[in-house]
Amino acid sequence: QHIFQILVADGKAMTFLPVRETAADGEIPAADGSPSLPQPEDNEVDENGVPRRHTDTRLQTNLSSESLQKRLLGIHTDARTFAEEQGVNVLYLALGFLEWYESPSSDRPRFAPLILVPVELGRKTAGSRFALRALEQDIVANLSLEAKLRADFGLQLPTFDTEDEVNPNQYFVKVAAAVETQSRWRVHPDEIVVGFFSFAKYLMYRDLDPDLWTGDKRLE
Numbered sequence: 001q002h003i004f005q006i007l008v009a010d011g012k013a014m015t016f017l018p019v020r021e022t023a024a025d026g027e028i029p030a031a032d033g034s035p036s037l038p039q040p041e042d043n044e045v046d047e048n049g050v051p052r053r054h055t056d057t058r059l060q061t062n063l064s065s066e067s068l069q070k071r072l073l074g075i076h077t078d079a080r081t082f083a084e085e086q087g088v089n090v091l092y093l094a095l096g097f098l099e100w101y102e103s104p105s106s107d108r109p110r111f112a113p114l115i116l117v118p119v120e121l122g123r124k125t126a127g128s129r130f131a132l133r134a135l136e137q138d139i140v141a142n143l144s145l146e147a148k149l150r151a152d153f154g155l156q157l158p159t160f161d162t163e164d165e166v167n168p169n170q171y172f173v174k175v176a177a178a179v180e181t182q183s184r185w186r187v188h189p190d191e192i193v194v195g196f197f198s199f200a201k202y203l204m205y206r207d208l209d210p211d212l213w214t215g216d217k218r219l220e
Helices: 002-009 065-086 143-153 168-178 200-207
Strands: 014-017 058-060 091-100 110-122 131-134 186-196
Touching: 014 065, 065 110, 065 186, 091 168, 110 143, 110 168, 110 186, 168 186
Parallel strands: 014 058
Antiparallel strands: 014 131, 091 110, 091 186, 110 131
16 A cells, blocks of 8 residues: 555655665665665554555565566566557556455465556666656556456456545455455455556457447447
């Protein structure tokens, strides 16, 4: 929720940090090379009781610095290539995941993102940190998941309303209520992933739906 607010509402760029490498003085170097700042203690909270480490603009990862830069450079290159060749952005910040199963007897959990925020990954110079910025595009729900659950399980996910201020937690609660008949399914509201998501196959599936072709414009 707070990462979402910083990225989208406040318009700040989220920077990526490698696994915490505490300096001799117990501080972590700042992303822009300025004097290091003390790392907030776990019990340091703001006026709303939220840990301050969850409201800054740094995304902690479990990768080393070298591995992190390689991973981010690969994502940046792939996203730019796809945008140049296909003309669309497929890089999203996925907020919240639904854990679901193909059948009652299946022991393989599947995870599907619930909210997708269009983002771009970039950096000012080759030596600076990568930053994640929200694009001025619509925040969307997982259209493919909605179609899958409706067709295979008869479940209707709630409408994702973006006209007013988007509240991810409220949407997650509604999704959990919509799938409560499935005993093992559950919503993971705190799962966040930066990755590639494309709705190309879903759009083709929708275009080929016979119910959308009426009168003298039937598909056949």
